[in-house]
Amino acid sequence: MDAVERIEQIITPTVEGLGYEVVRVQLSGSKSAVLQIMAERTDGAPMTVEDCADISRSVSAVLDVEDPIKAAYTLEVSSPGIDRPLTRLKDYERFAGFEAKLESRVAVDGRKRFKGILKGVEDNLVCIDTEQGAAKLEFDNILRAKLVLTDDLIRASQGQG
Template identity: 85%
Template sequence: MEATGRIEQIITPSVEAMGYELVRVQLTGGQRMVLQVMAERADGAPMTVEDCADISRAISAVLDVEDPIKSAYTLEVSSPGIDRPLTRLKDFERFAGFEAKLETRLAVDGRKRFKGMLKGVDDGLVCIESEQGAARLEFDNILRAKLVLTDELIRASQGQG
């Protein structure tokens, strides 16, 4: 199992028990590794600095015991932000009606990059409407996806949408 998958498996129970959901776990770096953990509150409330600090302490304790990263590393805990990455199938459903950018592993209809309005999930496929037309993408084929910062997204994030 890849390192990030193993780390995610180790920290998920603690994070969920605290009332949060993992959005993304990423391990990057050269000289010194950086473990980036992105989480959000399960109740939908905005994340605070204290939330991130609480998660950081809990994750640090679990990782100290399990020790999945053999070299020195820096732990960074953050919220997903407004123009957040879309990492779970339910994210594509939740943010239907907002603009997103997606990149696929394998070309779909001769393309790997899609930008347009998310239309949700249909039969396990992520649906997006772009200037080039509608596309239905297999979730496992999506390499990267994130919301595009728009006025509509900002209004919705402020509870005005």
């Protein structure tokens, strides 16, 4: 288990206990490390600055006790935003019908980058329709993925979709 997985394991019960879900945890920087925690409300309501502050206070206390990061670091808590990263299998189902960019670890059909409309998940395979045709990527093969900011996505995020 790497440091990020360990941190996520430590903070998830606290974050969930507050009524949020961890979307992504990232640790970056060597001299001045930054721990980024991206979370969203489980009730689907938009995240507020107060939500981020609540998570930050609670997570800070847990991390101070567990001390998984030995060096000094800065903690940043944020919401995923509209053009959010897709980090969990359920994200691909939830955002089916919207445009996304995916990058695979290992080439699929001779390529690693895919842009198109998400079609959901079938047997742990993320389905996407691209200009080059339909593609299916194993979830574990996806290095990174995010929604593309489109008018449809903006309308849906404002409850007009």
